Every structure is written in structure tokens, then in C-alpha cells.
Amino acid sequence: MEGLRMAERFDLIVVGSGPAGSAAATVAARAGLRVALVDKSAFPRDKLCGGAVTGRCVQYLDTIFGQQITPGLFRTLTRLRLAYKGETMGVIKDAPPLHMTMRRDFDAALHRHAAAAGAQVFAPARITRIDPAAPRVELADGRVLEAALLIGADGCNSATARALFGRPFDPADVSFALEVELPRRKGQFRITEIDLAAANWGYGWVFPKNNSITVGVGGMHLRNPDMKIHMRSYLEQFVSAQEAETAMQGCKGAFLPAGVYRKVPGAGRVLLAGDAAGLVDPVTGEGIAWAMRSGQLAGDACVAALKAGNPDTALRLYRQELAYVQREIDRARQIQRLIFFSPQSATVVRTLVRKPRIQRAFLHILSGERDYQDISGKTLLNMSMQFGKSLLTRPRVSGGAQ
Ligand SMILES: Cc1cc2nc3c(=O)[nH]c(=O)nc-3n(C[C@H](O)[C@H](O)[C@H](O)COP(=O)(O)OP(=O)(O)OC[C@H]3O[C@@H](n4cnc5c(N)ncnc54)[C@H](O)[C@@H]3O)c2cc1C
Incomplete structure (x- = not known):
């Protein structure tokens, strides 16, 4: 019948090929x-x-993609001004x-790894509809993709999360950032600030990069x-001031789902990963x-569930494994309150710098x-006490932070 296209059938559709989507596609295709x-x-x-690519990231780059820190893609810095x-x-x-990198090159490298592992790439491809129940996606050129499972790795404004829950996140909870x-x-900008x-x-x-x-x-x-x-x-x-004026003309902004992860990262046969699941520290x-x-x-x-012949178990298996990451974000939220509750107080920052154990942590x-879990209870207690003291002694400053 005219207008109806046969769906192309897959085991897994991954929507979005940033770090989350490329990682998901790489491990699944490889399996x-x-x-x-x-x-x-x-x-x-x-x-x-x-x-900024951290030590944690380096480890996953290696284990998931076999990608090393190479000078062409990264600039490594060990000096930091606080x-x-x-x-x-x-x-x-x-x-x-x-390790400072440009996402344009970094993500392209991860995307290539996913394609090399065997994922079939549809890019650029505008999605006109996501049907989470099937699961199925329809593309603007009329193609229809169907699979047993779908991973939504389509970032902070995730269309997949919107299809599942009506909206990706509550705008009141997210963070926002600007960059130039x-x-x-x-001779300038040689250390991280x-x-x-x-x-x-x-x-x-x-963040100084190789070329900017x-x-x-x-x-x-x-x-x-x-x-x-x-x-x-x-x-x-x-x-x-003149240069700042010029730079501001190229200033861009984006939202980050920091500390607002979804307890259940998906529904039915759809799993959410990365920013789509709210996994920013x-x-x-x-x-x-x-x-x-x-x-x-x-x-x-997804691999385990499909190999067991039971795709409905994928989300449960994923939740079990993701619990550690979610706990880390919970711990970060606690520390966030400690650090930023008193943003007017320079004493808080001096504490970071002057107490060697806290500074190191x-x-x-x-x-x-290190993960938050690895910071000893003693250091955390010490941190709380120092921050508590700084709250009591903070200078009175009007306006600004809440
Ligand atoms: C200003 C700023 C600075 C940051 N700095 C750092 C930092 O220094 N270090 C760090 O670790 N993190 C940083 N982050 C956070 C980091 O960028 C994200 O957490 C990370 O990119 C999440 O990866 P992701 O794969 O989940 O999503 P993304 O990287 O956002 O990738 C999502 C992909 O999905 C695609 N997509 C989106 N919608 C659709 C759709 N409808 N159909 C098909 N494809 C779609 C996009 O094209 C994109 O390729 C920063 C974030 C911001 C905003």
C-alpha cells in the first residue's frame, strides 16, 4: 500500500550517538x-x-572503546588555579x-568506534516519531525502524524521555551553562582555572585546549x-572589556541535568542513558x-536480556547495575549542599585549599x-565541620547568591 513502508528490523535501536549512545551501540554490536x-x-x-575528560572517563574510554589519550585529541593539564x-x-x-578535548573530535571518534563495532548508522536522520511501546522510530525520510529494545541516549532534551514521560526534566531542577x-x-591560559x-x-x-x-x-x-x-x-x-564584548557575541548556552537523575531510567522496553537519564554530577x-x-x-x-530470550528484563537488569552511579550522584548532591549553601563565603574555598586532606579529596x-564513595567518612566529617564553621563566620555580603 502506498505511504506504508516496511519497517527495518533490529535487535536494538540506540537514539543519539554522544558518549552514552556510542558506548551502548559499541558494546551491543560487539556482542x-x-x-x-x-x-x-x-x-x-x-x-x-x-x-574536560577525567580519570574516570579515561578508564571507560579504554575499557569500552579501546581509545587511548593521544596528544592529537587531548591536552593534558596538571596545574590548576582555584x-x-x-x-x-x-x-x-x-x-x-x-585531559582537555573538543567534543566535535572526541564524539566523532566514539561514533566511529560504534560503526566499526558493527552498528548500522543513520546520521543525519531526523526522527519524526518515537513509539516506545513497539519500540519503533520513524524517520523524516519515511524509513521506519523497529527493534526488541530501544536505548534513548539523546541528551538533556531527550525526545525519548519526552515520548515516555511527557518531558525530559522539570526545568526548575536543571542547571544551565554558557561558554565561549x-x-x-x-604564554596565556596555560593552566586549568x-x-x-x-x-x-x-x-x-x-579549560585550555590544543587550539583554543x-x-x-x-x-x-x-x-x-x-x-x-x-x-x-x-x-x-x-x-x-572590548574583547569580552566580542567574545559574548559567540556565547552559547545549554542545559545540564545535574543531580536530577531518573530513579527508574526508562519504562517497558525503553532504557535511558547519559544525560537523558540525568546522570551529571x-x-x-x-x-x-x-x-x-x-x-x-x-x-x-540489552544483550543479556535478548540472549536470555526475555527483552522485558532489560530495564530491571540495567537498574540493578546503574544503582552505583545513582548513589554517587546522591552523594554529590549532599556535598553540593555543603559547598554551595554558603556561596558568599570565601572561607569555604580557603578551606578547600588550606586543609591538605580536604583539598586532595x-x-x-x-x-x-576517585568516586565520592572512596572519600573517607573522616574527611567528609571534617569537611562538614569546616563548612559549618565557615557558615558561622561568613562575612555579610548583600545581593547575589541564594
Ligand atoms: C556547557 C557545558 C559544559 C560541560 N562540560 C563538561 C566537562 O567539561 N566534562 C564533562 O564530563 N561533562 C561536561 N558537560 C556534560 C556533558 O556534556 C554531558 O553530560 C554529556 O555530553 C552527556 O552525553 P550523552 O551522550 O548523554 O548526551 P550528548 O552528548 O548530549 O549526546 C546526545 C546525542 O543525541 C543526539 N540527539 C539529540 N536529540 C536527538 C533526536 N531527537 N534524534 C536523534 N538524535 C538526537 C545529539 O545530536 C547528540 O549527538 C558539560 C555540559 C555543558 C552543557
Whole structure:
């Protein structure tokens, strides 16, 4: 009949080929599943992101993709300046490494790994409809894809989550970030910078890359109604007012689902991974590593369920394995309250810098060398006591943060 196209049949459809989707497609295709990997963009494509790849991320890059940290794709930095409203709180010369990358190149590499593992790529492909019950997706060119299982790895504005739950996230809960890309200049911007007061319940960053410098500010959306003002004044710490004006013209923004994960990451035969499942650390803003890990776990769960002949068990298997990641985000939320409850107090940041044990714990978390679970109870208690003290002694400052 005219207008009706035969559906192309797969074991698994993965929607979105960022770190989560490429990881899911790679492990599933490698295990022998027939995988359709659908992305609205052709690769390489841009993705707004600081592009800081942590130690945690390095581990998943290797185990999932066999991808190493190569100088062409990454710039590795071990020097870090911690600041508070522009005031230097400390320069750490031997911080655990952060590997700075451009997501355009990084994601294209992961996408290639997924295709090489055997996933059939549909990109660019605009999806006009997702039917979670089937599961089935319809593409703008009329093609219809059907599978036993579907993984939604389509980011913070996930169309898959919308098809399942009506909307991806409550806008009141998410974070928002702005970034600009500055040209690299000789002798300038050679270390990573973090300013813990550049935004409310968030921070500002300078991440030097191989060919440019990413400057950004981000924090809880509701607590930063004027993020552009924060961005502008943060930029002016580093460049002239004129240059900041020019840079602001290229300023871009995006939402991050930080600390707002879905307890049940999916429904029926649809699993959500990465940002679509809300797996961004609310303290550091790190999302790439958990995106890759959750994609891997979702892909593995689909493989196990299909091999057992029971696709309906995939979501349950995935939930069991994802529980650790969700607990880590719970712990991060607790620490987030400790750090940002008193954002006016520089004492909080000085504490980070001056107490070696706490500073080390913070750096290990920031660089993904350790999980929150690995920080000893004693250090956490110490942190709480220090932050508690700083609350009692904080200077009175009017306006700004809540
Ligand atoms: C400003 C900013 C700075 C950040 N900095 C860092 C950082 O330095 N380090 C870090 O670890 N994390 C950082 N993050 C978080 C990180 O970018 C995300 O957590 C990560 O990209 C999540 O990966 P993902 O695969 O889930 O989603 P994404 O990377 O968003 O990929 C989703 C994919 O789905 C595709 N897609 C979307 N909708 C559809 C559709 N309808 N149909 C088909 N395809 C679709 C997109 O084209 C995209 O390729 C930052 C985020 C922001 C916004």
C-alpha cells in the first residue's frame, strides 16, 4: 500500500550517538546484536561542553572503546588555579590530570568506534516519531525502524524521555551553562582555572585546549537568572572589556541535568542513558564518564536480556547495575549542599585549599581519580565541620547568591 513502508528490523535501536549512545551501540554490536544507531546530526558535529575528560572517563574510554589519550585529541593539564570571585585561593602544581578535548573530535571518534563495532548508522536522520511501546522510530525520510529494545541516549532534551514521560526534566531542577571559545594565545591560559563563585550554585572554568580556550560559567538554572552577566564579568577577568564584548557575541548556552537523575531510567522496553537519564554530577558538572558508563550498562543489559530470550528484563537488569552511579550522584548532591549553601563565603574555598586532606579529596573528585564513595567518612566529617564553621563566620555580603 502506498505511504506504508516496511519497517527495518533490529535487535536494538540506540537514539543519539554522544558518549552514552556510542558506548551502548559499541558494546551491543560487539556482542553480536543488530544495532541501529540514529543521530539527528552527521559527524563530526559540535556539542557545547567544557570537554574536560577525567580519570574516570579515561578508564571507560579504554575499557569500552579501546581509545587511548593521544596528544592529537587531548591536552593534558596538571596545574590548576582555584579562585573565588577572581581572587586566587591557590595554585596546585601537581593536581591529578585533566585531559582537555573538543567534543566535535572526541564524539566523532566514539561514533566511529560504534560503526566499526558493527552498528548500522543513520546520521543525519531526523526522527519524526518515537513509539516506545513497539519500540519503533520513524524517520523524516519515511524509513521506519523497529527493534526488541530501544536505548534513548539523546541528551538533556531527550525526545525519548519526552515520548515516555511527557518531558525530559522539570526545568526548575536543571542547571544551565554558557561558554565561549577564545583563540589560543602564546604564554596565556596555560593552566586549568576554576572559580567557585563565578555563578550561583555552580562555578566558572577556563579549560585550555590544543587550539583554543574554553571559558564557561554554569550553575543551577533557577539561581542564575542572569547567567550572561556572570559570564561577562568572568570573561573580563581574563580579557579586555572590548574583547569580552566580542567574545559574548559567540556565547552559547545549554542545559545540564545535574543531580536530577531518573530513579527508574526508562519504562517497558525503553532504557535511558547519559544525560537523558540525568546522570551529571551536580558538584563538578562532569557528565561524559557517567554517560559512557550508563551507555555501556544499558547496552550490556540489552544483550543479556535478548540472549536470555526475555527483552522485558532489560530495564530491571540495567537498574540493578546503574544503582552505583545513582548513589554517587546522591552523594554529590549532599556535598553540593555543603559547598554551595554558603556561596558568599570565601572561607569555604580557603578551606578547600588550606586543609591538605580536604583539598586532595576535592581534587580527586574533580579529576575523577576517585568516586565520592572512596572519600573517607573522616574527611567528609571534617569537611562538614569546616563548612559549618565557615557558615558561622561568613562575612555579610548583600545581593547575589541564594
Ligand atoms: C556547557 C557545558 C559544559 C560541560 N562540560 C563538561 C566537562 O567539561 N566534562 C564533562 O564530563 N561533562 C561536561 N558537560 C556534560 C556533558 O556534556 C554531558 O553530560 C554529556 O555530553 C552527556 O552525553 P550523552 O551522550 O548523554 O548526551 P550528548 O552528548 O548530549 O549526546 C546526545 C546525542 O543525541 C543526539 N540527539 C539529540 N536529540 C536527538 C533526536 N531527537 N534524534 C536523534 N538524535 C538526537 C545529539 O545530536 C547528540 O549527538 C558539560 C555540559 C555543558 C552543557
